[in-house]
Amino acid sequence: xxxxxxxxxxxxxxxLLFVSVIVFLLVRLIPxxxxxxxxxxxxxxxxxxxxxxxxxGLDRPIIVQYxxxxxxxxxxxxxxxxxxxxxxxxxxxxxxxxxIELVIAGTLLSVVVGVPIALLAAMRHGRTADQxxxxxxxxxxxxxxxWLGIMMILVLSVxxxxxxxxxxxxxxxxLERHTGLFVVDAIITGNMRALGSALQxxxxxxxxxxxxxxxxxxxxxxxxxxxxxxxxxxxxxxxxGLGRPTLWRHMLRNAAPPTVxxxxxxxxxxxxxxxxxxxxxxxxxxxxxxIDAIRARDYPVVQxxxxxxxxxxxxxxxxxxxIHILLDPRIRQGEAGR
Amino acid sequence: xxxxxxxxxxxxLLLATVMATTEAAAADVTLVVGQAVRPTQFHPLLAxxxxxxxxxxxxxxxxxxxxxxxxxxxxxxxxxxxxIENDVRWIFELRDDVSFHNAERFNAETVKWNLERxxxxxxxxxxxxxxxxxxxxxxxxxxxxxxxxxxxxxPTLLIxxxxxxxxxxxxxxxVGDEAFAAAPIGTGPFLFVSRDGSTVQLKRNDAYWxxxxxxxxxxFTTIPELSSRIAALRAGEIHIADQIPPDQVVxxxxxxxxxxxxxxxxxxxxxxxxxxxxxxxxxRQAVALAFDRDLIAQALYGGRARPLNQPAFPEMFxxxxxxxxxxxxxxxxxxxxxTVTAPVTLSVRQVDFVLAQAVAGFLADAGLKVELALVEDAxxxxxxxxxxxxxxxxxxxxxxxxxxxILHPHFWSERGAxxxxxxxxxxxxxxxxxxxxxxxxxxxxxxVYADALRLLVDEAPWAVLVNPMDIxxxxxDLTGWMPSPTGMYRINEARVxxx
Numbered sequence: 001x002x003x004x005x006x007x008x009x010x011x012x013x014x015x016l017l018f019v020s021v022i023v024f025l026l027v028r029l030i031p032x033x034x035x036x037x038x039x040x041x042x043x044x045x046x047x048x049x050x051x052x053x054x055x056x057g058l059d060r061p062i063i064v065q066y067x068x069x070x071x072x073x074x075x076x077x078x079x080x081x082x083x084x085x086x087x088x089x090x091x092x093x094x095x096x097x098x099x100i101e102l103v104i105a106g107t108l109l110s111v112v113v114g115v116p117i118a119l120l121a122a123m124r125h126g127r128t129a130d131q132x133x134x135x136x137x138x139x140x141x142x143x144x145x146x147w148l149g150i151m152m153i154l155v156l157s158v159x160x161x162x163x164x165x166x167x168x169x170x171x172x173x174x175l176e177r178h179t180g181l182f183v184v185d186a187i188i189t190g191n192m193r194a195l196g197s198a199l200q201x202x203x204x205x206x207x208x209x210x211x212x213x214x215x216x217x218x219x220x221x222x223x224x225x226x227x228x229x230x231x232x233x234x235x236x237x238x239x240x241g242l243g244r245p246t247l248w249r250h251m252l253r254n255a256a257p258p259t260v261x262x263x264x265x266x267x268x269x270x271x272x273x274x275x276x277x278x279x280x281x282x283x284x285x286x287x288x289x290x291i292d293a294i295r296a297r298d299y300p301v302v303q304x305x306x307x308x309x310x311x312x313x314x315x316x317x318x319x320x321x322x323i324h325i326l327l328d329p330r331i332r333q334g335e336a337g338r
Numbered sequence: 339x340x341x342x343x344x345x346x347x348x349x350x351l352l353l354a355t356v357m358a359t360t361e362a363a364a365a366d367v368t369l370v371v372g373q374a375v376r377p378t379q380f381h382p383l384l385a386x387x388x389x390x391x392x393x394x395x396x397x398x399x400x401x402x403x404x405x406x407x408x409x410x411x412x413x414x415x416x417x418x419x420x421x422i423e424n425d426v427r428w429i430f431e432l433r434d435d436v437s438f439h440n441a442e443r444f445n446a447e448t449v450k451w452n453l454e455r456x457x458x459x460x461x462x463x464x465x466x467x468x469x470x471x472x473x474x475x476x477x478x479x480x481x482x483x484x485x486x487x488x489x490x491x492x493p494t495l496l497i498x499x500x501x502x503x504x505x506x507x508x509x510x511x512x513v514g515d516e517a518f519a520a521a522p523i524g525t526g527p528f529l530f531v532s533r534d535g536s537t538v539q540l541k542r543n544d545a546y547w548x549x550x551x552x553x554x555x556x557x558f559t560t561i562p563e564l565s566s567r568i569a570a571l572r573a574g575e576i577h578i579a580d581q582i583p584p585d586q587v588v589x590x591x592x593x594x595x596x597x598x599x600x601x602x603x604x605x606x607x608x609x610x611x612x613x614x615x616x617x618x619x620x621x622r623q624a625v626a627l628a629f630d631r632d633l634i635a636q637a638l639y640g641g642r643a644r645p646l647n648q649p650a651f652p653e654m655f656x657x658x659x660x661x662x663x664x665x666x667x668x669x670x671x672x673x674x675x676x677t678v679t680a681p682v683t684l685s686v687r688q689v690d691f692v693l694a695q696a697v698a699g700f701l702a703d704a705g706l707k708v709e710l711a712l713v714e715d716a717x718x719x720x721x722x723x724x725x726x727x728x729x730x731x732x733x734x735x736x737x738x739x740x741x742x743x744i745l746h747p748h749f750w751s752e753r754g755a756x757x758x759x760x761x762x763x764x765x766x767x768x769x770x771x772x773x774x775x776x777x778x779x780x781x782x783x784x785x786v787y788a789d790a791l792r793l794l795v796d797e798a799p800w801a802v803l804v805n806p807m808d809i810x811x812x813x814x815d816l817t818g819w820m821p822s823p824t825g826m827y828r829i830n831e832a833r834v835x836x837x
Contacts, residue, residue: 032716036723036756038378038386041735043747045467046754052385052462083378083386085519094535153569165569171368171539171557282561282570284535292376292536292562297716 008321012314019310020073020303024066027294027302034058034082034297056082058299069303078307079300081293088304091289096308097180098168099278099285103270105183105202106209107263113210114217119248121218122225133218140215149208149280156204163204166282170197205281209274213266220262224255257328264320271316272309368555369816369834371827372567372576376536376560381519382503383455383510387464390735390825391580393501395538395558397826400503400524403430403449404496406824409653410602410739412496416444416504416525425491425778426474432482436547438506439523439530446478451507453486465501472498491778497738527551527830536560552818552833571811577834578819578827579811584639590811598642598807599821604649604744605690605733606800607697612761613728615678619797624674626801627667628704634696635804643806648791649744651805653823655780656741656787663795664802668704676705685711685730687718693803694731725758731803737824741787746771749794762799 035052053059057068072079078088121133157165169175169182175194178185183202186195228234228251237247275287282288286305293301371394378388380396387393404412417430436444453476456463472492479485488495503524510518522530527548528540537559544550559576561567568586571579571594582596590596609616609625616622631645647663650656684701686694691712698708713721721727736744747753750771751763767790774786794800810821819832 030714030717031720032714033720036719037716038388040389041747042387042464043468043743045470046756048462048467049756051460055462083388085379085381085384085516091535150565150569153566158569158572161573165573165575166561166566167537167559167575171537279563280566282559282563282566284537288562289535295715 004321004325005318008318012311012318015314016307016311020070020307021066023303023306024069025062027297027299028062028065030297032297034299037295037297038083069300073307078304081301082298083293083296083301084298088300091301092286092304092308094180095284095286095289095305096312098283099271099274099287101181101183102202102205102209102274102277102283102285103267105206106270107213107267109206109210110214110217111263114214115221117214118218118221118225119252121222122229123248125226125229130222133222137215137218140211141219143211145208145212146276146280148211149204149277152204152208153280164201166201166280168198168201168284169194170201173197205277205283208277208280209270213263213270216262216266217259221255221259224258225251228254253327257324260323260327261320264316264323268313268316268320271312272306367553367834368557369553369578369829369832370557370559370576371578371829372559372561372570372580374560374562374564374567374581376562377538377558379519380522380530381515382505382524383452383461383463384515384519385462385464390737394825394827395540396503396522397526398528398540398556398829399522399526399530400505401436401526402501402503403432403499406497406500406737406739406826408600408822408824410737410823412500416449420496422778426488428486428488428495429479430484430486432484433547434482436525437545438509438525439543440506440509442506442508444504444506444525445481446484448504448507449484450476450478452502452504456502465498468494468498469502490776492775493778493780493783494738494740494742494775497740497743501738528556548830551830553829556829568811571813574813574815577813577816580808582809582811584642584806584809587640587642587809593814594811595814597810597812597819597821599810599825600651600653600823601643601806601808602651602737602739602823602825603733603735603806604646604651604802605693605731605804605806606649606802607684607729607731608722608727608760608800609729609798610725610727610760611799612725615680615682616729620674621678622798622801623796624671624704625701625706626664626795626798628671628675628700628706629664629697629801629803630666630668630700631664631803632666634693638693638696639804639806642809643804646802646805648795649800649802650741650791651736654736654739654741656774656784656791658788658791661788661791661795663791664798671704675701678706681707681709683709683711683728685713685718685721685727687713687715687732689715690731690733697731697803722759723756725761741791742771742774745787745790745794746775749799760799762797764793764797767793 035049035058057065069079078092080087081091084091117133121130124130153165156162173191173194175182175185175191176189178188182198183195186198234247234251237250271286274285275291277283278285278287279291286309290302290305293305373391375389375391377392377395378386380392380399382396382400401416403415403417405415407413416433416436418433420428420430422428432446432449438444453473455461456466456469457473472488472495474487474489477485505518506523509523527543527546528551529543531539531541537557540556542551542554561570564586567579568589570576582590587596607625609622611617635641635643635645644651647665648658648661684694684698694710698710701708722730722732734744747757748759749762749767751768770786770790774783774790777783808821808825812819815834816832819829822828
C-alpha cells in the first residue's frame, strides 16, 4: 500500500513536469502575442511594445523563460497575471475552489439520484422500469450540457424565477470567506442568507453537470449488479435463505469498485472539463478563468491553471486507487502476497 | 430515522433558500451591469489599459482633465477651461474643489506628476507613446493651473487627454503601483470596494465634486455567454447588458428593452497591396464597388448600422459630407473582377463571420472566387499586424472621434513592424498626416483630411462597409440611463426602481 502510494507520488511529479513543459511550449507556439492582444487598438510605438515584452520576460529565450518559471513554481510562485497584474495564485485559488464546490455538488447529486435508479433497474432487469431508466440514461448522456444549461436557465430562471441565471452567490449576501467553498463558509459563519443564496446558485449548474455523470454511473452500476447477480456466490447466499436487503448489500459491495473508479475519473476530468458549463452559468471557476486567459494569451495564468488541473486529476485518481484497494479485498491480498 | 433527518435537513435548506430569495428582492437595489468581456486592471498608469469594458469601470473610479461628450468632443472635466498661447502653450485652469477618495487634494501638482510619469521613457501607460510625441514639458503655473507645452502645434492633445485618467500622486508613491492597482482610488463618482474574479463592486462617492450619483451601489460583472447575459437581464439580475448583436434584439421585450447608441466602430474589407490580385489598384477599386452597403446595413444589422462611403462616420472630425466616396456598381465591379482567375482568401474572426459571408457573397456575385478562412482571434491579430493576410474583414474603433485615429495607425508608412496590415504606404499620404498633426487650425485640418480621404478612396486599400450601432439590453426597472457613443456608462443619474 505504502509502496503503491510512493510510486504514484513519483509518477505525479513526472506527469506534472511533463505537463508543464507541454503547456509552456504550446501556449507560446500558438500564434498571438499577449502584449499585442492587450494593447489592442491602442496607439503604441515599437519601443513601448518591446518594453512591455521585457517587463514580462517575454523577450528572453523560451528555455530561459521555462527555467525561471520552474524555479519559481517549485516554490509555489506561479508568477503574475499579465492582464490583471495580480499573483496568479490569487486568481487560481478562488477559481479552483469554485470549480471544486460545483463538481462536489454535481457528483453528490449524481450518486443520490443514480444509485437508487441503478438498483431499481438491476432488480427489474429486462422489465419496463429497466427499459425506462436505460432510455433516461441514454438521454442524459447524449444531451449537450450547453443546451441543457440554456434550457434550464430559460425555463426555471427567466420564466419561473426559481433560480438565478448564473454566478455563485448574491453579492448582497455578505458572505465572509474562509475556506472558499461558499456553502461551507456560510455554514461555519451561520449566515443563513448566504447559505440559501449559494445553494440556489448551485442547483442548475449541478443538475447540468450531474446529467452526464448520473447516466454513466447508472449504466456502470446497473451492468455490474446484473453480472454479479449471476455469480455463484449470489446463488449460494440465496440458497442459505438470506433476505433481499442483505443480498443486495452484498452485491452492491461487489459492484462498488468499478463504479467508484468511473466516478473518480469523472470527478477528475470535470475539474478541467467544465469550461462549457462554467461559461453558460457564468460560474467563476477554473474553466472560465483559463478560457479567458487563453484568449488574452495570459501565459502565466494558462500555465498555472493547467498545472492545477493536471495535479488535481492525478491526485483524484490516486485517491480513487486507494479507495479501490480498500474496497476490494482481492487487491489488498494480492498486495500482501507480493 | 435517517430518512426523517434527511427530510428535516432538506426542508430547512429549502426554507433558507426561499427566505434568501424574498429578502434579496427587498434589499437589492444595487445597479448591476453585465459585460461580455472580463476587465483587466484599473491603475491608469500601468499597462494594460484594457479595452472599452475596463475603461468603462475605470471611468467610474477616475476622472480625467477632459471628458468626451456624446459627439465625442472633449469637454471640461477636472480642467475647467483652457487657452492656447502661440499654438503650443496650453494653459489649463483646474477645478479647485476636488479631492481623491482618500481625501488627498487634486491640484496642479497631481496633473504634472501624472503626465510626467507617462512621459517617462520607461512608462508603458496607455497613451504614453502618443503623449511622448506631443508634449515637450509640463509646468505648474499656479496651484490650480497647469501649462503644457507641445513640441509642435498638437490638435490631438485634448482628445488624447480624455483617455488619461489621473491617479493620486502621494498615495501611489506611498503604496506602490501593484498595491494601488489592487485597490485603486480616484476622484470619480464611485469608489472601488472590491473585486472578486470578474465581478467589481463600487459604491457612491458622496463627496463627488459633480454631485453624488443616484445609485448607492454599482456592480460590474462579466457574463461572457450571450444567451446567459440576456437571460440574466430578463430575470432581473442585471440591469444593463452590453454587446447585444442585432439579430438578438427580438429577445429584448417585456420587462427589458433595447437601447442603442451611435457606434464608433468602422467595418471594412482590407486588401494586401503586396499580393496579387490586390496589388492592382483596378482590382481594389472594383472590389470596393461590389458591395451594396445599404442592403448590408438593413439585412445584417436590421437597419441598426450606417452604410459608409469613406473610412469615417459623420460624428468624426474630418468626415467629408461632400465626398463621393465608395459606391455600389455591380456591373463595373464584375467587368474587372471576372477577369481574376485565381481564388482569393478572405480571413475573418468568429465575431465578424456573418459579415464576411455577406462580403464573400457580393464578391462571388461580381465574379471573384473567394475562400473564407475562419481564424482564432489572437492568431488573426498576429497575422494582420504582420501584414500576412491576402484579404480580411475586420473593424477599428474610433472612440477618439478623429479621422487621424483610424488613418494614421493603418496607413502612415512608418507605422512600424507591428502594424503592417495592408502593407499600404504612400509618401503623399504621409505628408498629409504630418500636416494634419501639426496645425491646431480646424479649417486647415479639415481640408487636409479631405485630401487624405479622397486619396484612400481612390487607392482603395480598404473597401469600407458599415458603422453599426452599439446595442444594449436595459431593464425597465432602470431609470435615468442612456448609452453613450463613447461606451462609457454614465450611470451617475441612473438608478434601479426609482421613478
